[in-house]
Amino acid sequence: MKKIKGILFDLDNTLIDFMKMKKMACSEAAAAMLGAGLKIKAENLADDLFKYYLNYGIEGDYPFTDFLKEHNAYKDEILAAAINAYNRVKSAFLEPYPGVIPTFIKLIKKGIKLGIVTDAPSLKAHRRIDSMKLHGFFDVVVTEANKPDPKGFLEAVKKLNLEPKEVMMLGDWPEKDIVGAKNAGLITCFAKYGQMENVKEKVEADYVIQRIEEVNQIL
């Protein structure tokens, strides 16, 4: 068995249930828009908003503005209600998956070094890590990694003072997290619990886990 001395984690949908949070936030924003007087067919508004968010780019700041303008329905009072509702859910929901913190504590007791490799913009990534109160756990945080580019993985491995073959990458996105880490020479673990839709392609990871706690069984 390979000796794993460090683990790198993807952030969104690996440590934090990001899509679920966005979906809930969009649904609250839809209700708030209607409450503020938006005249649009209401049935699918939450879904439409969420799709808009996905298409616009999940890190976007202005999808609601664009959505309203595109529907000729822009009013400051409607946008204000949407943003407030969205932010209420977002700040209330930003939590790690259950099991993350106990898992980290066990790993650290075993002397495993922990890190993050994420594509998220630096400030947003650090705000999420801080909100989840996870900042003390990591020896390295690499943001804007542009996965599957091997550079971010290798930068993190180097900062851990380890060799790629001593480090495992855990992530939910096969083409980015698994392919990228494998090409950088890391051990790979697929976070099946974080996948958005059923992943159709075969995932060529060394390990597959259904819950984050299972990481401890690999070591």
Ligand SMILES: [Mg+2]
């Ligand atoms: Mg992810």
